[in-house]
Structure formats: structure tokens, C-alpha cells
Amino acid sequence: MINQSLIFARAYEKEAGGKIPAASRPAFHLTPWTGWMNDPNGFSWYRGQYHLFYQYYPYDTHWASMHWGHAVSHDLLHWTYLPAAMAPDQPYDAFGCFSGSAVELEDGRQLLMYTGVRKEGGDKGREVQTQCLAVGDGLDYVKFEGNPVLDASVLPKGLSPYDFRDPKIWRTEDGGFRCVVGAKDANRLGRLLMFRSEDGFSWHFESELARNDGRFGLMWECPDFFPLDGKQVVFVSPQDMLPKGFEYHNGNGTVCLIGTCDEETKRFIPEHDQAIDYGIDFYAPQTILTPDGRRVMIGWMQNWDTCQSTGGYEERPWFGQMSLPRELSIRNGRLYQRPVRELSLYRGKKVEYHDVRLSGETVLEGIEGRTVELDIRIRPEDAGNPYHKFSLLFAQDEQYRSVLSFRPYECLLKIDRKFSGSRRAFIHQRRCQVADHGGEIRLHVILDRFSVEVFINDGEQVMTATILTAPGARGISFAADGRLIMDVTKYSLFSEE
Numbered sequence: 001m002i003n004q005s006l007i008f009a010r011a012y013e014k015e016a017g018g019k020i021p022a023a024s025r026p027a028f029h030l031t032p033w034t035g036w037m038n039d040p041n042g043f044s045w046y047r048g049q050y051h052l053f054y055q056y057y058p059y060d061t062h063w064a065s066m067h068w069g070h071a072v073s074h075d076l077l078h079w080t081y082l083p084a085a086m087a088p089d090q091p092y093d094a095f096g097c098f099s100g101s102a103v104e105l106e107d108g109r110q111l112l113m114y115t116g117v118r119k120e121g122g123d124k125g126r127e128v129q130t131q132c133l134a135v136g137d138g139l140d141y142v143k144f145e146g147n148p149v150l151d152a153s154v155l156p157k158g159l160s161p162y163d164f165r166d167p168k169i170w171r172t173e174d175g176g177f178r179c180v181v182g183a184k185d186a187n188r189l190g191r192l193l194m195f196r197s198e199d200g201f202s203w204h205f206e207s208e209l210a211r212n213d214g215r216f217g218l219m220w221e222c223p224d225f226f227p228l229d230g231k232q233v234v235f236v237s238p239q240d241m242l243p244k245g246f247e248y249h250n251g252n253g254t255v256c257l258i259g260t261c262d263e264e265t266k267r268f269i270p271e272h273d274q275a276i277d278y279g280i281d282f283y284a285p286q287t288i289l290t291p292d293g294r295r296v297m298i299g300w301m302q303n304w305d306t307c308q309s310t311g312g313y314e315e316r317p318w319f320g321q322m323s324l325p326r327e328l329s330i331r332n333g334r335l336y337q338r339p340v341r342e343l344s345l346y347r348g349k350k351v352e353y354h355d356v357r358l359s360g361e362t363v364l365e366g367i368e369g370r371t372v373e374l375d376i377r378i379r380p381e382d383a384g385n386p387y388h389k390f391s392l393l394f395a396q397d398e399q400y401r402s403v404l405s406f407r408p409y410e411c412l413l414k415i416d417r418k419f420s421g422s423r424r425a426f427i428h429q430r431r432c433q434v435a436d437h438g439g440e441i442r443l444h445v446i447l448d449r450f451s452v453e454v455f456i457n458d459g460e461q462v463m464t465a466t467i468l469t470a471p472g473a474r475g476i477s478f479a480a481d482g483r484l485i486m487d488v489t490k491y492s493l494f495s496e497e
């Protein structure tokens with residue numbers, strides 16, 4: 001049943017992936033078993049564990065014909081690789097098995113819905129994109145003989161068959177299925193189309209859920225649509241965005257729309273928009289509802305424009321990481337995120353300082369390391385005369401450092417990875433406008449070997465960036481321009497001392 005190219009990929013990844021030492025990967029962020037990874041796919045809870053598939057090219061560390069890699073976890077942090085789930089081996093997906101999602105069928109099997117891509121009129125032709133299915137048991141999947149189940153024939157007039165991708169599928173309360181898929185109109189603007197199905201196999205057009213009115217880039221990729229705290233939420237990853245103030249600086253970036261859905265027309269009515277992540281590296285997130293009722297999101301911790309980040313100087317057998325899974329909520333009309341609570345199970349040694357009066361650069365005994373959680377609270381020493389700048393330096397030694405700095409007068413938090421080991425002239429800095437609390441700020445910082453994720457003011461905003469810094473650069477220090485007071489709690493994560 002399983003096709004030759006998948007058998008080949010499975011043998012290859014086992015051999016090549018097995019040679020990669022665990023210490024050369026992040027401690028708790030998922031990387032491809034071997035080769036290249038982009039978007040999370042098929043994020044799901046199935047038969048007692050979390051499944052995460054991913055866009056995958058096992059044979060090299062660049063994007064090429066897309067397979068689906070596969071990993072499972074009990075805690076969203078320790079992942080076990082399973083054999084690749086799909087390879088591009090059918091006429092309708094010969095150019096790649098692009099992004100998609102997963103649900104459990106009534107009979108207990110798992111259904112994968114993905115975008116099959118083929119070239120029209122030979123290798124030089126355009127990529128025709130259709131939605132396809134595969135059914136499996138959590139390990140092996142068989143592509144549906146009726147594929148594709150959604151093609152150009154269902155597209156409203158004027159929408160492009162070349163940009164029709166990334167189905168996100170879910171079960172409805174009446175036992176049926178819905179999915180939302182990204183599409184593109186004649187003005188090159190994204191649309192989100194919703195389809196319905198009674199059995200998961202036969203699909204019909206339901207509505208245009210949302211459309212890009214020109215404010216958010218061009219094509220809309222990797223949509224998600226879910227209820228959260230009494231609201232409806234649309235996540236989308238627009239291509240080619242223009243920045244708006246301090247929002248949407250990533251080119252291909254992420255947008256969260258919070259609003260309601262008109263029950264009659266099945267159209268989404270947005271009330272609020274914001275970036276999902278304000279850092280450099282975050283794209284194409286997917287969410288699930290966990291068995292205990294949490295809405296958890298995971299994203300590709302990378303930016304398409306910085307994929308050549310190693311510049312060929314670093315020999316890495318893998319490229320691409322997933323973000324930390326994050327719990328979502330809505331507060332004051334905004335999206336809030338926090339690391340999944342499972343992370344606290346892997347806290348090691350705790351070091352705590354209260355009321356540290358900072359001036360100049362300071363090192364605090366016991367605070368260092370590369371897999372570390374820091375909870376930092378800053379306030380001005382004199383409320384009437386706030387400090388000018390606070391900096392956290394990490395992944396630091398004589399040669400390297402990355403810096404998170406906060407300027408209370410402008411309410412700007414900046415991440416700077418210029419000295420993180422990069423030999424390329426791509427984006428190394430990003431600034432984020434944060435709420436004004438008179439110079440007070442809380443920064444919850446999660447460091448893994450090749451990344452930093454900063455949850456700002458209880459998760460009101462998040463900034464994510466990858467770093468390349470060699471693991472020996474373990475220093476952490478604090479600096480103040482002006483007078484401020486800091487509380488800091490540090491935990492080693494995953495038994496790092």
C-alpha cells in the first residue's frame with residue numbers, strides 16, 4: 001500500500017536522523033528528524049497523544065518537494081519522531097504535499113487534509129493546488145482514491161486555482177466537518193473560503209468566511225478559525241505585508257483577527273487585529289483544543305526571508321524549528337499567550353533575586369545558561385524620574401551576545417541578535433511597542449539553544465527570534481541606564497545546570 005518514495009524517505013530519515021546528536025538540537029523545540037522543516041501540519045490529539053506533522057524535505061536543509069514529517073508527544077515538549085506520513089507520490093501531489101490539518105473520524109481513524117500540488121503542463125508549468133485526503137491509524141496513512149476532494153470547480157468566480165491551499169479542518173457539534181482554505185482573487189488579495197462535509201470525504205462550498213481588504217498583505221496562507229473566550233478568532237499568515245506602525249513588520253507574517261461570525265451568512269466580522277507574534281521568526285501557526293479544554297497554538301519559528309541564515313558557514317543537518325506551544329486567551333479584546341503549563345514540570349534549579357538596584361552592567365550569581373526560563377519584573381526606582389533603558393543580555397561571551405532592551409519613555413522593547421553568530425546582513429532587530437505602565441514591565445523569557453521567546457506583560461505580546469550562537473556562550477547579564485529596581489526568578493530548564 002505504501003508507495004516507494006515514502007519507503008525510501010522513511011529509510012533515509014531513520015539513518016540520517018539517527019546520526020544527529022541530541023545536543024545539537026534544541027532541548028525542547030521540535031526540529032525535523034533530518035533536513036528541512038517549515039509549517040506545522042495536522043496538529044492534533046489522537047489516540048492518547050499529541051500528533052504534530054510538518055512540512056518536510058528530508059534530503060537537504062532547503063525547501064524542496066514537500067513530504068509530511070511526523071512526531072508525537074505526551075506533554076507537547078518531548079517529541080518522538082515517527083516515520084514520515086506522506087511523500088509526494090501521486091499525480092495530483094507530485095510537486096508536493098503542502099500544508100494541512102487532521103481530525104479524528106467517527107470510526108476512530110485519523111483523517112489528514114492537505115494541499116496536493118501538481119505542475120500544469122510539465123515541470124515548467126504553474127502549480128495547481130487542490131485539497132486532498134489521507135486516512136490512517138496514527139502511523140501509516142493511505143491517500144484517498146477520490147482525491148482531490150476540492151479543486152478549481154468549487155472556487156467562486158475569479159479565484160485562482162494556483163493559490164488555493166492550507167485547509168484547516170475541524171469537527172462540528174452535529175458530527176459534521178468544516179474546513180477553511182486560503183485562496184487568492186484577481187487583485188492578488190487573499191480570501192478565506194469555508195467548506196462543509198457530512199462525512200469528511202464529500203465537500204461543498206459554504207461561504208467566504210473572510211477577505212483581505214488590502215490591509216494585510218496579498219495572499220493569505222495557513223488559516224485557522226476557532227472560538228476563544230466567547231469570541232471567534234481567525235489566524236492567517238499573509239504574504240507580502242506592509243508594516244503598519246509597529247505591527248506587521250515581517251513581510252510574510254501573522255495576523256490575529258478577533259470578532260464574531262454571522263450565523264446566517266457564515267461570514268466573519270472582525271473587531272480587532274494584531275500581529276500574533278511581534279518578533280522576527282514566527283509563521284503559519286496552527287491551534288488545537290487539548291483534552292482539558294485549552295486552545296494551544298504552535299508555529300514555525302522561522303521567517304521565510306531569513307532561511308539562508310546560516311549562510312552556508314554552519315554545517316547543520318537540520319533546518320527549521322517549531323515554536324513553544326502556547327496557551328491562548330482573550331483579555332481586554334486582545335490575544336494573550338503563555339507557554340504551555342507543562343513547561344513548569346521541567347524546571348530545574350531556581351535562583352531568585354528581589355529588589356535588585358541596577359545601574360550599569362550586572363551579573364548575578366547563579367543566573368546563566370542556554371536552556372533557561374527568566375521571569376523579570378522591572379520598575380523605576382523613582383516613579384517621577386524613570387530610567388532610560390533596561391537591557392537583558394544573553395547567549396553571551398566575549399564574542400557573542402543577544403540583547404533585549406526596553407526604553408520606557410518610548411514604550412519600545414527591542415530584540416537585537418546582531419552578535420548572535422550570524423554572518424549575513426538580514427534582519428537582526430525588531431522593535432515592539434508595548435503598553436505604558438510608567439516604566440514597569442514584566443518579561444517572561446524562554447531560552448532554548450537556538451531561540452528566544454519573550455512573553456511581555458503576562459503574554460499581552462510575544463516576541464520570538466532564532467539565534468545561531470554557539471552553545472558555549474552561556475552568559476546572562478543585566479544593564480541599566482538610569483535607576484531601576486528588578487526582581488528576577490530564573491529556572492534551569494530540562495536539567496541544564
Ligand code: FRU
Nearest residue numbers: 039055066098099165221284
Ligand atoms: C507557508 C506555505 C504554505 C504551503 C507550504 C509549502 O509557509 O507557503 O502556504 O502550504 O508553506 O511548504
